[in-house]
Amino acid sequence: xxxxxxxxxxxxxxxxxxxGDFGILNAVQMALFELKLEPYNVAIFSGIGCxxxxxxxxxxxxxxxxxxxxxxxxxxxxxxxxxxxxxxxGGDGDGFGIGAGHFVHTGRRNLDFTYVVYDNxxxxxxxxxxxxxxxxxxxxxxxxxxxxIEGINPIxxxxxxxxxxxxxxxxxxxxxxxxxxxAAVLHKGSALVDVLQTCPTYNDINTKEWYAGADLPTKxxxxxxxxDTGYDGTVKNPTDHNEVTQKKxxxxxxxxxxxxxxxxxLFYRIQQPxxxxxxxxxxxxxxxxxxxxxxLYGRDVTDLFQELS
Amino acid sequence: MVALDxxxxxxxxxxxxxxxxxxxxxxxxxxxxxxxxxxxxKPEDIGRPDVNLYPVPYLDVLVSALKETGHEHxxxxxxxxxNTVAFGASTALIDYDFNxxxxxxxxxxxxxxxxxxxxxxxxxxxxYDYIKNNFHDGFAYKLHPVPSSEKRMVIRGVxxxxxxxxxxxxxxxxxxPITPATDESEYLENHQRNYNIVVVQTEDEISAxxxxxxxxxxxxxxxxxxxxxxxxxxxxxxxxxxHTEAPGPVVILWQRAGPSTGLPTRTEQGDLQFVLxxxxxxxxxxxxxxGDVMECFYDTFDAFNYAERFxxxxxxxxxxxxxSSYQTVPIPDSNNLKIDRGQxxxxxxxxxxxxYKRYEFTxxxxxxxxxxxxxxxxxxxxxxxxxxxxxxxxNSENRIKMMQKRMHKLQLAAELIPDEKKVNxxxxxxxxxxxxxxxxxxxxxxxxxxxxxxxxxRCNFLxxxxxxxxxxxxxxxxxxxxxxxxxxxxxxxxxxxxIIREQTGIVMDYKVxxxxxxxxxxxEVYEGVKEAIKNGSKEVVMAHA
Numbered sequence: 001x002x003x004x005x006x007x008x009x010x011x012x013x014x015x016x017x018x019x020g021d022f023g024i025l026n027a028v029q030m031a032l033f034e035l036k037l038e039p040y041n042v043a044i045f046s047g048i049g050c051x052x053x054x055x056x057x058x059x060x061x062x063x064x065x066x067x068x069x070x071x072x073x074x075x076x077x078x079x080x081x082x083x084x085x086x087x088x089x090g091g092d093g094d095g096f097g098i099g100a101g102h103f104v105h106t107g108r109r110n111l112d113f114t115y116v117v118y119d120n121x122x123x124x125x126x127x128x129x130x131x132x133x134x135x136x137x138x139x140x141x142x143x144x145x146x147x148x149i150e151g152i153n154p155i156x157x158x159x160x161x162x163x164x165x166x167x168x169x170x171x172x173x174x175x176x177x178x179x180x181x182x183a184a185v186l187h188k189g190s191a192l193v194d195v196l197q198t199c200p201t202y203n204d205i206n207t208k209e210w211y212a213g214a215d216l217p218t219k220x221x222x223x224x225x226x227x228d229t230g231y232d233g234t235v236k237n238p239t240d241h242n243e244v245t246q247k248k249x250x251x252x253x254x255x256x257x258x259x260x261x262x263x264x265x266l267f268y269r270i271q272q273p274x275x276x277x278x279x280x281x282x283x284x285x286x287x288x289x290x291x292x293x294x295x296l297y298g299r300d301v302t303d304l305f306q307e308l309s
Numbered sequence: 310m311v312a313l314d315x316x317x318x319x320x321x322x323x324x325x326x327x328x329x330x331x332x333x334x335x336x337x338x339x340x341x342x343x344x345x346x347x348x349x350x351k352p353e354d355i356g357r358p359d360v361n362l363y364p365v366p367y368l369d370v371l372v373s374a375l376k377e378t379g380h381e382h383x384x385x386x387x388x389x390x391x392n393t394v395a396f397g398a399s400t401a402l403i404d405y406d407f408n409x410x411x412x413x414x415x416x417x418x419x420x421x422x423x424x425x426x427x428x429x430x431x432x433x434x435x436x437y438d439y440i441k442n443n444f445h446d447g448f449a450y451k452l453h454p455v456p457s458s459e460k461r462m463v464i465r466g467v468x469x470x471x472x473x474x475x476x477x478x479x480x481x482x483x484x485x486p487i488t489p490a491t492d493e494s495e496y497l498e499n500h501q502r503n504y505n506i507v508v509v510q511t512e513d514e515i516s517a518x519x520x521x522x523x524x525x526x527x528x529x530x531x532x533x534x535x536x537x538x539x540x541x542x543x544x545x546x547x548x549x550x551x552h553t554e555a556p557g558p559v560v561i562l563w564q565r566a567g568p569s570t571g572l573p574t575r576t577e578q579g580d581l582q583f584v585l586x587x588x589x590x591x592x593x594x595x596x597x598x599x600g601d602v603m604e605c606f607y608d609t610f611d612a613f614n615y616a617e618r619f620x621x622x623x624x625x626x627x628x629x630x631x632x633s634s635y636q637t638v639p640i641p642d643s644n645n646l647k648i649d650r651g652q653x654x655x656x657x658x659x660x661x662x663x664x665y666k667r668y669e670f671t672x673x674x675x676x677x678x679x680x681x682x683x684x685x686x687x688x689x690x691x692x693x694x695x696x697x698x699x700x701x702x703x704n705s706e707n708r709i710k711m712m713q714k715r716m717h718k719l720q721l722a723a724e725l726i727p728d729e730k731k732v733n734x735x736x737x738x739x740x741x742x743x744x745x746x747x748x749x750x751x752x753x754x755x756x757x758x759x760x761x762x763x764x765x766x767r768c769n770f771l772x773x774x775x776x777x778x779x780x781x782x783x784x785x786x787x788x789x790x791x792x793x794x795x796x797x798x799x800x801x802x803x804x805x806x807x808i809i810r811e812q813t814g815i816v817m818d819y820k821v822x823x824x825x826x827x828x829x830x831x832x833e834v835y836e837g838v839k840e841a842i843k844n845g846s847k848e849v850v851m852a853h854a
Binding site: 080291296 | 681
C-alpha cells in the first residue's frame with residue numbers, strides 16, 4: 001500500500017519560511033497519493049525559479065529544466081511515453097514571461113497533462129522584480145517604482161489559447177488546491193491551474209492578510225469559491241458552438257474580477273480530442289502502445305530506397 | 310546551357326548590383342548555348358566565339374507543336390511550355406534517347422494532368438526535331454545510358470537523412486519551418502503512418518530542440534532539423550541536453566549562408582565553429598559532417614547510436630547543397646546496420662539498487678539510464694550542477710568529478726568510433742598537394758582532383774567527418790608529411806583550418822575559400838588550387854555564381 005510519505009523525498013528544502021510553495025508542494029503530493037498513482041508512473045517537470053525546485057521534493061521522476069522551457073520538455077516526454085502522468089510546474093515569470101510563447105502553443109495542442117503555475121506576482125529567486133502578473137501601478141518592496149505596464153490575465157490567456165481545463169486556487173488553501181489538482185490530472189487534455197501564492201519575502205502587497213481581507217472594512221476574505229456561487233464552467237455539449245462561446249465569455253469575464261473579491265475554482269472545462277487523439281488519427285498505433293514500448297529498431301527501409309529508384 | 314531568357318545569358322544587368330553577371334561566361338569552351346532566336350542576338354553580342362550557339366525560335370516551335378493537337382489558339386495558356394521546347398532541344402544536342410525524355414515528362418504529369426503531359430512531350434519533340442533538322446551534328450558532348458546491373462536510385466540529402474532516421478528507429482521529430490531544412494521533416498511526415506514517427510511542428514526552435522530532448526530522456530530516439538537561424542535559438546537547449554546527459558537528440562543542421570537571415574536559399578559552411586561552441590559553459594556534444602548524400606544516411610544512422618551510447622546530443626552538420634542535391638547511387642544494403650541503445654537499466658537491473666544513481670560515477674563516465682515509467686528507476690535531473698542522484702549541489706569535489714565524468718565521454722567516443730568513419734582519405738599517400746576539406750565540397754574536390762592530375766599536379770585529399778570528438782591523431786598522421794596543404798572550404802575564415810591548427814598545431818599553407826552562397830564547382834577547385842600553388846597565393850577566393 002502506498003502512503004503519502006512515498007511521494008516525499010529527503011532532499012533538503014531551502015524555500016523561505018512561510019513560502020506559499022510549501023502549500024502547493026503538499027497539495028501536489030496529496031493529490032498524486034489520493035489518485036493512487038504509482039510514483040514511477042508520474043513525471044514532474046519544472047522550470048527555473050523557486051518553484052523549479054519542486055521535482056526535487058516529490059518522489060516521482062523529476063525534470064528540473066530551463067527558465068521558461070518546462071512545457072516543451074514535458075510535451076516531448078509525454079508524447080514519447082503517453083502512459084506517464086505528466087505534471088509541469090513553474091512560476092508566473094517562468095510561464096507567462098520568458099515562456100509565454102510555449103504557454104500559448106501548448107494550449108493549442110491540448111496534450112493530456114497538467115500545468116501548475118505558482119503565481120505570486122514577483123520574481124522571488126532574483127529578489128523581487130515585478131512578474132508578468134503584477135497589475136499596473138503596483139509596487140512591491142524591492143521595486144524602485146510602481147509597475148508601468150499591464151499584468152497579464154493567466155485565466156483569460158489560457159482559455160483563448162485552447163487549454164481545456166482552466167482553474168485557479170490558493171496555495172494556503174491546501175484542501176481546495178488538492179481537489180482542483182486531482183480534477184486537473186484526471187481531465188483528459190491540457191489543464192492549467194493558476195495558484196495564487198504568497199511570497200512573504202518579496203511581495204508585501206498580496207500577503208496572507210491581504211487575501212484574508214484584513215485591510216477591508218468588512219474584514220471579509222477576498223477569495224471566494226466559484227462553486228459556492230452556483231457558477232458552472234463546464235461545457236455540456238462541446239459541439240454546440242454557442243454554448244462553448246458563452247462559457248468562454250463567462251469565464252473570461254469572471255477572470256477579470258480582481259480587487260475586494262477574487263474568484264477561485266474551476267473557470268472553464270471542455271472535453272475535446274487531445275493532441276494524442278489527433279496524432280492517432282494519422283498514426284493509429286500511437287494510442288495503442290506508447291512509443292517507448294513500440295518495437296522500432298528492426299525497421300527495413302528497403303522500400304524507401306526502392307521508392308526512389 | 311539552356312537560356313530561357315536574356316537574364317540567364319547576361320545577368321540581371323538592369324540592377325545596380327546584379328545577382329550574377331551572366332551564365333554565358335561559365336560555359337566551358339566547346340560547350341553549347343541554346344537560346345531563344347526571337348532575342349535576335351548576333352554571335353558577337355554573346356561574345357563567346359569558343360562555344361557553339363543554337364538559336365531556337367521557342368514560340369514558333371511551340372506553336373507548331375500545339376497545332377498538331379489543335380491547341381494553337383490557346384497559346385497564352387500554354388506559353389510556359391517554351392521551357393519544354395528548350396529542354397527538348399538540349400537533349401537533341403547531346404543525342405539523348407528521346408524515349409527517356411518522353412518517359413520522364415510523362416512521369417511528372419500523372420492523373421488529372423496526363424493530357425498536359427502529352428502536350429509537353431510534343432513540345433519537347435518539336436524542340437528536339439528543330440535541332441536535328443536545323444543544325445548539323447557538330448556538338449562534341451553526347452550523353453548515352455551507362456549499362457549497369459546495379460539497382461540504383463536518385464536521392465537527395467534530405468531523403469537520405471530521413472531514411473537514416475527511420476532505419477535508426479527514430480520515432481520523434483520536431484521542427485520549425487525554415488529553409489532549407491523543412492523538406493526533411495515533410496519527408497518524415499509523409500511516411501508517418503508506415504514508420505510510426507511523431508512529427509511536431511513547434512512554435513519555435515527553442516521548443517523544437519527541447520521537445521526532442523524531453524522525448525530522448527523519456528526513452529524514444531528523437532531528432533530535430535533546422536538551419537543556422539534556428540540553431541542559434543537551440544544553443545540553450547543543447548546545453549541542457551549536454552548537461553543532463555540526455556541520450557539525444559540528434560540535431561540535423563542544414564547550413565545556409567549566414568549570418569542573420571543571410572542568403573536564405575543558398576549554401577555555405579559557415580556554422581562549423583558555432584556548432585562546436587554553441588551554448589554557454591562546457592559540455593560534451595558530438596558533431597559529424599557527411600560529405601555526400603549516402604554519408605548523410607550513414608552518419609545520421611550512427612548519430613542515434615552514439616547519442617544513446619554516450620548520452621549526449623549529436624549534431625549532423627549538412628548544408629543547403631546536400632539538402633537539395635540529387636545523386637544517383639546504388640541502393641545500399643542496410644540490413645547489416647546495428648542498433649546500439651547504450652546502457653539502459655531495466656526493472657530487474659534496478660531491483661536492490663536503492664537509491665538508483667542516475668549519474669553514478671563509472672570508470673567510463675557513462676551511467677546506465679532508466680526510462681521514466683520503470684519501477685525502481687526514479688531519478689531527478691537538473692540543469693543545475695548535480696550529484697550522482699541528480700540533486701542540486703555546489704560541492705566543490707563533486708563539481709570537479711561531474712565535469713570530468715561528462716567531458717570524459719568524448720574521449721571515450723574518440724576511442725570507440727572507427728577510424729574509417731572519422732576521416733576519408735583519397736589518392737596516393739605521397740603527393741605534391743594535399744587538399745583538406747569537409748562536408749559538401751567533397752564531390753567538387755574529388756572532381757577537381759582529376760583536372761589537377763591531368764595538369765600533372767599530383768594530389769590527395771583528406772576529408773574530415775567527425776568534428777567532435779576531433780580525430781586529432783589521424784589528421785596529424787595524414788597532414789604532418791604532406792608537402793603542401795590546401796584548405797578548400799565554403800566560408801570566409803577557413804574554419805576547419807583554424808580547428809586543425811587548434812587541435813594539431815598544423816597550419817594550412819593555402820586556403821581556397823568561397824562564400825558567395827554558391828557551391829564549389831569542379832572548375833573552381835582546379836582553378837583555386839592551381840592559383841594557390843603556382844602563384845603562391847595564400848588565400849584564393851572563388852566567385853562563380
